[in-house]
Amino acid sequence: MxxxxxxxxxxxxxxxxxxxxxxxxxxxxxxxxxxxxxxxxADGGEGTSKILTQQANGSEVTVTVMDPLNRPVKAIYGLSEDHQVAFIEMAAASGLGLLKTEERNPLRTSTFGTGQLIVDALDRGVKKIILGIGGSATTDGGIGMAEALGYAFKDSEGHTLLPNGQSLEKIASIDKHNADPRLALVSVIVACDVTNPLFGKEGAAYVYGPQKGADPDMVVQLDQGLENLTQVATRAFGRDVSQVPGAGAAGGLGAGCMWFLNAVLKDGISIVMEQCxxxxxxxxxxxxxxxxxxxxxxxxxxxxxxxxxxxxxxxxxxxxxxxxxxxxxxxxxxxxxxxxxxxxxxxxxxxxxxxxxxxxxxxxxxxxxxxxxxxxxxxx
Missing domain, CATH: 3.40.50.10350 (Glycerate kinase; domain 1)
Structure with a gap:
């Protein structure tokens, strides 16, 4: 039996x-x-990286990165036995669990630390990244992650903006000149367990913003910011991904991964079952x-x-x-x-x-x- x-x-x-x-x-x-x-x-949320690492006979890597409020924190991700695949959870660097309740504020929080984990994996020569994006403390559309990888976000006067939720509505252009060229050499698969669009009543800000500390006014501001990001990023990358199921996951990191990493979004449990x-x-x-x-x-x-x-x-x-x-x-x-x-x-x-x-x-x-x-x- x-x-x-x-x-x-x-x-x-x-x-x-x-x-x-x-x-x-x-x-x-x-x-x-x-x-x-x-x-x-696991379904793509917490614990996914550890399970995938174990199944790949891999090892864990500990890196000091910036937490959602730009403070140093030790974060762990996994490498496959042959060091060709990285298993990363954004929650390790940019998760809600890293903040006290009174610190939650999606206007201030950033996914920069998640980008730092990706940079570290690139430094180690990986060819594939599986990124779980559950448990986020952020609603920045992935611009924090993107800045860590060399992108810059500028306002209408050409000033570089801080990569957080508050800056979304001010973005007028995206500077791609210093984007890490190694991104073109890796495939990125995003493990996502929600299907929300980027903005609108079913989008990242309205559905998930309150649990990250957003009051009603913040929700409106963040939603407008994500819609503005959509307009600017669509011009910069030639495609609108805002309505792709999962674009609104992790405060819009789903959409950000598609724009800035050329990633593919997949159902989290499907990825785990396939790897296992x-x-x-x-x-x-x-x-x-x-x-x-x-x-x-x-x-x-x-x-x-x-x-x-x-x-x-x-x-x-x-x-x-x-x-x-x-x-x-x-x-x-x-x-x-x-x-x-x-x-x-x-x-x-x-x-x-x-x-x-x-x-x-x-x-x-x-x-x-x-x-x-x-x-x-x-x-x-």
């Missing part, structure tokens, strides 16, 4: 690799002879077990569980889902391709208790589903 274990993290409780261990523990208690292959997954060769593992499995902290309607829109459900459906392999909170109906689970879905909570408990007992809860829930699975097949 071949079982593939391929979960996302349970945010605040277990990292994806710990979920793998807990699920494997439950499987072995129920069926000690099962052959288990465990692959931790998940399709062939699913094909060989008798059962796939996945999970994440919360399974809800967002899950059905493109998270790890949804990505695996599609593969399992194609290969006619049953998919079991364990989660902390289950907020979809049986009909939604069925339609999404889930064979079995269950919350690991076995009694009323508060969040602290659930998080502290997470490993055991996941193991126990897995044990129960395995007993049911094998009983239905006449094994136990």
């Amino acid at each position: 071949n079982i593939l274990v391929a979960p996302d993290k349970f945010r605040g409780s277990l990292e994806a690799v710990e979920v793998c261990d807990a699920v494997t523990d439950g499987i072995k208690k129920a069926y000690p002879n099962a052959k288990v292959t465990a692959i931790p997954l 060769n998940i399709s062939s593992l699913v094909e060989k499995a008798d059962l796939v077990i996945t999970g994440e902290g919360k399974v809800d309607e967002q899950t059905l829109a493109g998270k790890v569980v949804k990505g695996l459900a599609g593969l399992c459906k194609n290969h006619h392999v049953p998919l079991a889902v364990v989660c902390g909170t289950l907020q979809i109906t049986p009909g939604q689970a069925r339609d999404a391709g889930m064979t079995y879905a269950v919350s690991v909570l076995n009694r009323p408990m508060d969040l602290n208790a659930a998080q502290s007992e997470a490993f055991r809860l996941v193991s126990d829930a897995t044990f129960q589903l395995m007993r049911l699975f094998f009983f239905n097949r006449g094994v136990v």
